[in-house]
Amino acid sequence: AQTVTQSQPEMSVQEAETVTLSCTYDTSESDYYLFWYKQPPSRQMILVIRQEAYKQQNATENRFSVNFQKAAKSFSLKISDSQLGDAAMYFCAFPHAIQGAQKLVFGQGTRLTINP
């Protein structure tokens, strides 16, 4: 069964600094995708970034980038130049193919605090 583990329940960073959130997963599949979602106090789950496992290059979206280590089954999120609006819960997610559909398996989440 696919599992997703986020070992950091809480993280904090100074505004404008860089922070890395960790995620490990377990799967027997060879071709898959990985996602980071952000859930601010509004509770809306917002896609941050997506990585395709067959791509060697790490995904980047503006200040957000990933460090994808397929052999180690590690998928960390780096946030550069942290801003107050980045404060949120961050979830790593792995899509599992089920009959006729997709099932997202989420980690437990990391609560990120930005200190001004």
Next chain:
Amino acid sequence: ETGVTQTPRHLVMGMTNKKSLKCEQHLGHNAMYWYKQSAKKPLELMFVYNFKEQTENNSVPSRFSPECPNSSHLFLHLHTLQPEDSALYLCASSQTGQYTDTQYFGPGTRLTVL
């Protein structure tokens, strides 16, 4: 982000009440999902509909009854709930339901069962 909307945003109900949660997506997607987010637990998939057909029921109690009349609308009918059913209920949609999809979420309904 208004691609996926959910109503109501907050709901308080007694254990004997019957209520419904509504989700609507404006993204032209064909797959829709219900998730439950409880305190201190990872998000749990409840139901999946793909092209209006239910393809997944993740061992959800029968007091939760989903309905998908078309690809744009998804309902979750609630009856005889328990206090432990209090949670944030999130709706999501994706293009085709394939594992390559990206799911887009609504703002959620915060449900409190008294």
